[in-house]
Amino acid sequence: MTIMNIVVASGKGGTGKTFFSTNLFYSFRKMGILSSLVDCDAEAPNSFIFFSVKKIKEEVISEYRPVLDRSRCVMCGKCFEYCSYNAIFFLPAMNKIQLLDDLCHGCAACSVACTHSAIRDSYKFIGKVTSYRTDEYGLCMFEAKMTPGVSSAVPVIKSAIKTAIKSSLQQDINYVILDSPPGTACPFIQTASCADYVILVTEPTPFGLSDLKQAVETLKTMNKEMGVIVNRAGIGNREVYQYLEDESIPLLGEIPFDKEIAMRYSEGKIAVKEIPSLQVMFENIVNRIMRYGNSSN
Numbered sequence: 094m095t096i097m098n099i100v101v102a103s104g105k106g107g108t109g110k111t112f113f114s115t116n117l118f119y120s121f122r123k124m125g126i127l128s129s130l131v132d133c134d135a136e137a138p139n140s141f142i143f144f145s146v147k148k149i150k151e152e153v154i155s156e157y158r159p160v161l162d163r164s165r166c167v168m169c170g171k172c173f174e175y176c177s178y179n180a181i182f183f184l185p186a187m188n189k190i191q192l193l194d195d196l197c198h199g200c201a202a203c204s205v206a207c208t209h210s211a212i213r214d215s216y217k218f219i220g221k222v223t224s225y226r227t228d229e230y231g232l233c234m235f236e237a238k239m240t241p242g243v244s245s246a247v248p249v250i251k252s253a254i255k256t257a258i259k260s261s262l263q264q265d266i267n268y269v270i271l272d273s274p275p276g277t278a279c280p281f282i283q284t285a286s287c288a289d290y291v292i293l294v295t296e297p298t299p300f301g302l303s304d305l306k307q308a309v310e311t312l313k314t315m316n317k318e319m320g321v322i323v324n325r326a327g328i329g330n331r332e333v334y335q336y337l338e339d340e341s342i343p344l345l346g347e348i349p350f351d352k353e354i355a356m357r358y359s360e361g362k363i364a365v366k367e368i369p370s371l372q373v374m375f376e377n378i379v380n381r382i383m384r385y386g387n388s389s390n
Contacts, residue, residue, distance in 0.1 A: 096261055099382060100288035102273035102281060103295065104304025109324035109348065110294045112358050114272035115143045117292075119363045120375040121268055122230055126383070128268040131257040133284045135220060135237040135246035140272050142361050146225035146234055152256065154249050155216040157199040161192050165211035172203035172212060195244045220249035222256050232260060246280045254287055268382075276304075277311045285312060290385060291319040292345065297329035302336060309340065318385070319343075322378075325350040345381060346374050 101117065103110040114130065121128035132140040159172075168190060173183035180196035181203060182189065192203070194217075204212045220239035226232040237253035239246040254271065261269050271288070274280040285291055291312055295305040305321070312319050321337055326347035337344050348354065354371065357364040365372045 096258060096267060096269055097289045097382075098258075098269050098271060098287050100271045100273050100285050100291045102285060102291055102293055102308060103275050104277060104293070104306070104308040105300065106275040108275075108294045108296050108301065108304075109322075110275060111140055111272055112364070113292070113294050113322055113324070113348070114270055115140055116363055116365045116371070116375055117378065118270050120365055120372070120379050121270070123365075123372075124376060124379055126268060126379065127233075127264070127266040128270055129233045129235065129257050129261045129266050131235045131237070131253055131269060131271045133237050133250045133253060133271050133280070134274045135239040135249045135253075135280065136274065138236045138238050141225060141234055141236060143363055144225075144227055144234065146227055148223060149226050149232055150224040152222045152224075152252065153218060154220045154222060154252050156219045156248050157201055158194060158197060158215050158217045159192055159201065159203050159212045160215045161190065162211050162213055165209050166190065167209055167211070169209070171206040171208070175202040175206035177202065199248075219243045220246070222249065222253045224256065224260065232264065233266065235260070246274065247283045250274070250280055250283050254284070258287075277307050281308075282311070282315070285315060285317060288317055290382065291317050292322060293319055294322045294324055295333060296325045297323055297327075297331070297333045299329070299332070301329070302333050305333065306336070309342065320345040320381075322346050322348065324348045346378050348374070 101110055101114040118130040132138040168185055170183055173181045178196055178198050180193045182191040223236045225234040235253050235257040237249045239249045271284055273284040293308050295301045320343040322345050327350040354364050365375050
């Protein structure tokens with residue numbers, strides 16, 4: 094069975110990415126199409142406040158971190174030479190050496206390099222992956238959440254995606270919707286790297302266009318197919334639309350700047366349940382995604 098990974102992303106926070114992800118997931122399920130939802134916004138996951146869920150499993154994610162035993166260190170500098178990430182401060186003239194935790198990638202090269210057993214292994218708790226089920230849909234929701242103060246959410250996101258895809262394969266679920274972290278930094282790239290199709294949510298404002306351009310250029314370097322949703326349509330100007338036309342990027346749909354939609358979202362409700370026009374739009378998007386998935390197989 095082939096799974097289609099659909100990543101919902103945005104060049105900046107606050108464009109309506111999670112609103113779109115949750116309503117898209119609901120629309121897939123409402124149309125009888127099996128799908129999973131993965132909240133990869135590990136710094137502030139909130140997709141599941143819109144659904145009645147039950148926690149099924151919680152996986153603790155840890156990452157290797159070396160610890161220096163100064164009583165064994167002979168200041169040979171081998172660990173410093175082996176580290177590709179500049180995560181070791183080494184100043185032999187002053188007899189100074191320090192492992193820099195925030196720069197460490199957990200590759201353990203320093204431990205391999207040390208022949209004096211001066212570096213011992215340890216593991217740092219960096220986050221958790223939680224699996225949820227609903228009475229209506231079963232086990233189909235997954236959440237990445239990083240520990241506050243951890244420098245990178247990437248390992249937690251990677252684990253959440255792996256867990257979601259494995260579970261979806263076991264349940265014959267065909268579509269996995271991934272709510273990406275905002276922006277274009279490493280957490281976004283980790284999420285988008287598995288995408289078969291990326292939906293970028295933007296707004297028709299100068300800031301929205303600027304951040305959309307950054308996201309588009311990043312995805313082009315990754316050779317990812319993409320389409321765009323314009324949220325809060327009716328505000329701002331037409332420059333976003335002109336950009337999409339110039340770049341030949343499909344406009345998948347427009348969500349109007351509407352008080353009723355905003356009220357439903359602020360109440361923690363799925364808007365497509367209660368707004369017929371929105372339901373039609375999301376059904377059209379689902380059908381368009383499915384056609385793309387079928388044509389690319």
